[in-house]
Amino acid sequence: MSEPTATAQWADGVHALFKAHRVDVVSFVPDGGQKRLIELCLSDPEMRAVTLTTEEEGVALAAGAFLGGRRAALLMQSSGVGNCINMLSLPHVCNMPLFMLVTMRGEWGEFNPWQVPMGQSTPTVLEASGVIVYRVNSAEEVCPTVEGALQLAFQSRCRAAVLLSQKLVGAKNFARGDQ
Amino acid sequence: MSLLNRREVVRELLRGRGELICVVGLGAPAYDLAACGDDPLDFPLWGAMGGVAMVGLGLALAQPGRTVLVITGDGEMLMGLGSLATIAAQRPPNLRLVALDNERYGETGQQRTHTAMGVDLAAVAQGCGFPHTRTVRQAAELASLRADIHTLDGLLFAVVKVSPEELPRVLPPRDGHYLTQRLRQALLGAERALE
Numbered sequence: 581m582s583e584p585t586a587t588a589q590w591a592d593g594v595h596a597l598f599k600a601h602r603v604d605v606v607s608f609v610p611d612g613g614q615k616r617l618i619e620l621c622l623s624d625p626e627m628r629a630v631t632l633t634t635e636e637e638g639v640a641l642a643a644g645a646f647l648g649g650r651r652a653a654l655l656m657q658s659s660g661v662g663n664c665i666n667m668l669s670l671p672h673v674c675n676m677p678l679f680m681l682v683t684m685r686g687e688w689g690e691f692n693p694w695q696v697p698m699g700q701s702t703p704t705v706l707e708a709s710g711v712i713v714y715r716v717n718s719a720e721e722v723c724p725t726v727e728g729a730l731q732l733a734f735q736s737r738c739r740a741a742v743l744l745s746q747k748l749v750g751a752k753n754f755a756r757g758d759q
Numbered sequence: 760m761s762l763l764n765r766r767e768v769v770r771e772l773l774r775g776r777g778e779l780i781c782v783v784g785l786g787a788p789a790y791d792l793a794a795c796g797d798d799p800l801d802f803p804l805w806g807a808m809g810g811v812a813m814v815g816l817g818l819a820l821a822q823p824g825r826t827v828l829v830i831t832g833d834g835e836m837l838m839g840l841g842s843l844a845t846i847a848a849q850r851p852p853n854l855r856l857v858a859l860d861n862e863r864y865g866e867t868g869q870q871r872t873h874t875a876m877g878v879d880l881a882a883v884a885q886g887c888g889f890p891h892t893r894t895v896r897q898a899a900e901l902a903s904l905r906a907d908i909h910t911l912d913g914l915l916f917a918v919v920k921v922s923p924e925e926l927p928r929v930l931p932p933r934d935g936h937y938l939t940q941r942l943r944q945a946l947l948g949a950e951r952a953l954e
Contacts, residue, residue: 605820628820630849633841640810640842644782644817647802647939649947652817670807670814674935 590722591616607638611657613683613749635660636667680741689751762922784831793931809838819854847888884916
């Protein structure tokens with residue numbers, strides 16, 4: 581596993597928060613911005629890390645885990661939010677908790693125009709689907725915001741999403757030669 | 760050879776179900792389950808099309824000591840084909856999926872599904888890596904499928920080809936909060952169910 585960089589240290593904090601809040605099923609369609617968090621979850625023998633083919637699978641997985649008494653978190657990039665819309669009716673109508681951690685594309689510094697439409701509509705789409713949305717713009721805000729959202733989701737049985745802005749994650753520019 | 764009656768298939772598979780958890784997809788499979796009675800270990804969906812298999816995976820991971828049976832139709836399974844890949848990759852030994860395949864979208868006017876046009880769901884599951892797959896066409900094969908659902912130690916996917924005949928609707932409860940709480944209470948006890 582790679583050592584945490586200054587910008588990725590929040591990932592260790594989020595992993596520790598998952599442990600503290602008994603979240604032990606973590607599903608994802610990978611995003612580069614969550615690489616370290618995914619690695620931490622995959623290498624944690626007490627966690628079940630589930631790679632999805634599409635993000636709405638993770639909404640249904642979290643519902644099943646809750647029915648059986650386990651807590652799940654769902655990680656994705658903003659483009660995956662659109663895939664989840666109809667499936668979000670499941671935790672909504674069943675009054676189930678759902679925690680989503682979403683890394684943003686299609687905003688500050690974006691070089692790929694194809695990312696912009698879904699990135700710009702992500703907060704609106706989530707809120708219209710009954711999800712409570714928190715946005716994080718700096719590394720030091722990540723853990724307090726995630727902790728509050730975890731508590732809201734699992735103590736008050738809400739659907740909650742934390743959006744990690746592109747300003748925080750860093751905007752790549754393949755056209756400029758970024759890796 | 761006459762096609763199997765879906766109600767009789769579900770009744771046979773659930774006979775002597777004991778502590779089997781049963782997650783059922785929207786539409787006709789939910790009515791088939793309701794026609795067998797109403798059990799706290801039943802979780803019928805009324806929407807979330809394409810998601811029933813993943814609800815089953817979540818339950819199977821959370822309740823490794825129990826057997827989880829997902830029953831759905833060909834239309835719902837086609838919408839969630841990717842979930843077959845996800846489930847096969849996780850390979851929970853206590854999960855079974857049964858697709859009642861009438862080759863029709865029965866709720867919406869009997870339009871033909873992809874399985875009427877050559878798509879083989881059992882072959883898809885096998886290609887995804889399900890260790891046990893089969894297609895059942897005759898009543899005589901149901902007893903061994905039922906035995907495997909209850910006793911096999913391994914992930915199973917079965918297609919049961921059934922008649923497209925429309926049957927009277929028997930509606931399961933549709934309050935999602937009620938269904939959630941009664942299943943959690945049955946699995947976790949009264950106190951933990953309220954967490």
